[in-house]
Amino acid sequence: DGGITQSPKYLFRKEGQNVTLSCEQNLNHDAMYWYRQDPGQGLRLIYYSQIVNDFQKGDIAEGYSVSREKKESFPLTVTSAQKNPTAFYLCASSIVTGTSEETQYFGPGTRLLVL
Amino acid sequence: GQQLNQSPQSMFIQEGEDVSMNCTSSSIFNTWLWYKQDPGEGPVLLIALYKAGELTSNGRLTAQFGITRKDSFLNISASIPSDVGIYFCAGQLRTGGFKTIFGAGTRLFVKA
Numbered sequence: 105d106g107g108i109t110q111s112p113k114y115l116f117r118k119e120g121q122n123v124t125l126s127c128e129q130n131l132n133h134d135a136m137y138w139y140r141q142d143p144g145q146g147l148r149l150i151y152y153s154q155i156v157n158d159f160q161k162g163d164i165a166e167g168y169s170v171s172r173e174k175k176e177s178f179p180l181t182v183t184s185a186q187k188n189p190t191a192f193y194l195c196a197s198s199i200v201t202g203t204s205e206e207t208q209y210f211g212p213g214t215r216l217l218v219l
Numbered sequence: 220g221q222q223l224n225q226s227p228q229s230m231f232i233q234e235g236e237d238v239s240m241n242c243t244s245s246s247i248f249n250t251w252l253w254y255k256q257d258p259g260e261g262p263v264l265l266i267a268l269y270k271a272g273e274l275t276s277n278g279r280l281t282a283q284f285g286i287t288r289k290d291s292f293l294n295i296s297a298s299i300p301s302d303v304g305i306y307f308c309a310g311q312l313r314t315g316g317f318k319t320i321f322g323a324g325t326r327l328f329v330k331a
Contacts (some may be wrong), residue, residue, distance in 0.1 A: 147307070206250075
């Protein structure tokens with residue numbers, strides 16, 4: 105089955121620790137995205153990547169880092185510089201067709217909690 | 220920057236009732252998308268709209284792309300308990316690449 109997988113489902117981080125969230129897709133999508141979701145709020149874009157070895161900052165990139173070494177993988181690292189990391193993190197991917205159609209499909213999410 | 224205003228913020232309805240929610244913006248969008256998010260899960264695409272004035276149905280769901288391209292609505296008819304969740308609208312702009320902006324969501328509660 106094609107889809108987007110995120111792991112782990114739940115992640116606990118200690119103060120001052122870096123943690124990495126995994127996102128893998130086998131949809132052959134070109135673009136991948138990371139969003140942060142806080143209670144009662146919409147989705148805020150952290151980073152996105154439209155092709156391998158290239159990525160761009162979103163609206164709230166501070167305290168986060170990403171890499172895109174393979175088309176199917178887009179891991180997100182939450183660094184110790186992110187002072188309020190507790191949130192639900194969503195990964196998405198889309199195909200770039202050059203038309204107005206670039207629908208994003210989401211993974212199941214990772215909930216990060218700071219101990 | 221571009222913003223989407225999604226309303227209502229939450230709705231409490233009785234099973235069997237119809238539901239309507241909408242998104243408005245001061246910006247013009249190329250595409251409107253509607254997603255549903257179940258608790259603890261990622262959003263799932265319900266309906267995608269690509270042309271101004273387009274009216275599209277998916278089972279009990281109907282969505283429309285506003286003529287001005289600045290708004291969209293989603294209707295759910297004859298609600299059932301499994302309709303509970305958060306519904307997000309998203310507008311897409313073509314800006315060299317694409318930019319997707321999400322509304323804050325409408326939380327739907329259905330009482331059996």
